[in-house]
Amino acid sequence: MSFFRKLKDRMLKSSSKLEAGLEDLVEEGADAAAPPAPGNAPPAPPAKATPPAADQPAAAAEPAAPSRPGLLSRVIGRDTAPRRVLDDEMLESLEDLLIQSDMGVETAVRVTANLAEGRYGRRLSVEEIKRALADEITRIMEPVAKPLPLYAKTPQVVLVVGVNGSGKTTTIGKLAAQFRAAGKQVVIAAGDTFRAAAVEQLQVWGERAGVPVMTAPEGSDPASLAFDALTRAQAEGADLLMIDTAGRLQNRADLMEELAKIVRVIRKKDPDAPHNTLLVLDATTGQNALSQVEIFQKLADVSGLVMTKLDGTARGGVLVALADRFGLPIHAIGVGEQIDDLAPFDPEDFARALTGLDP
Ligand SMILES: Nc1nc2c(ncn2[C@@H]2O[C@H](COP(=O)(O)OP(=O)(O)OP(=O)(O)O)[C@@H](O)[C@H]2O)c(=O)[nH]1
Known part of the structure; x- marks a missing residue:
């Protein structure tokens, strides 16, 4: 079993709670009007009230998740996935979901604010939100991921x-x-x-x-x-x-x-x-x-x-x-x-x- 698979299996409780919450959120507010019209993403209005912290590079620089599925996605039918507009209400619910996963208020607010950058007003699927969240979390965690340093001098x-x-x-x-x-x-x-x-x-x-x-x-x-x-x-x-x-x-x-x-x-x-x-x-x-x-x-x-x-x-x-x-x-x-x-x-x-x- 690959290590990632093992980690994912072991962390099932955390991920399934977050996943189930996301699915409920998106389904609750999904636009019944079916898949997004190609190239029809509304222009992003100014980001949500909570700005990203000054010391955090804005997520805007990252390529935003495509709102329009590619050919492969369409062939495998992903374009039928429910989507929900990323508006203030959705961002607030997302924040709550992250707080429930024990991310803490400050971090949850920062993560959602960064997530909104460049994506606000777009219609996103659960998969797209998950990817955007994972990117944000990776960015926060990267600087602290350091193995125990080993020194030449022993013991x-x-x-x-x-x-x-x-x-x-x-x-x-x-x-x-x-x-x-x-x-x-x-x-x-x-x-x-x-x-x-x-x-x-x-x-x-x-x-x-x-x-x-x-x-x-x-x-x-x-x-x-x-x-x-x-x-x-x-x-x-x-x-x-x-x-x-x-x-x-x-x-x-x-x-x-x-x-x-x-x-x-x-x-x-x-x-x-x-x-x-x-x-x-x-x-x-x-x-x-x-x-x-x-x-x-x-x-x-x-x-x-x-x-x-x-x-x-x-x-x-x-x-x-x-x-x-x-x-x-x-x-x-x-x-x-x-x-x-x-x-x-x-x-x-x-x-x-x-x-x-x-x-
Ligand atoms: N599921 C799980 N259990 C763990 C993990 N690490 C430790 N445990 C369990 O947690 C319990 C406490 O672990 P210990 O290593 O005895 O903790 P400790 O801090 O040394 O505690 P004291 O001996 O009371 O000082 C044990 O039953 C371990 O098997 C882990 O990563 N996952």
């Missing part, structure tokens, strides 16, 4: 943060397996020393990935474990050290101190460590993921994101909101519970899967 220390249950353990296991497969030597430190279950879970993932997991007695200082783990990683010439951390937000001051102490202590061994601080977010929490980014940016120097559980949620739009609002690199996405269910983040594939477009 590279990756601190992994995020609330409990967000998928930190699973993500560390999946990443470790990928780095191992790429010939890297990896060490994992089970830094959530207060939860025996979390440590055990990480050991299971370490075994699966074929990577050693360093643990410390329950309740011991995570910073001291991190120090020992870095000492070992240096001694063994490891390429990567991934440090799991606690995610208890109930006592934010304690967590901040715990993370700060880990950083202080590992810097005694390597003043540049940690080289990456990965924040793991759970897509099923929707808009809550946005506040988690804000909180963790205060607790730690977050350098990139991994979004988990994009399978099985209709809230995939939150990733667009994250990209639009914070511009933090998105390194990978989790699309399942298995070891190979962590994918590099490809903005175009993601946008097509989210909007339900076929390859």
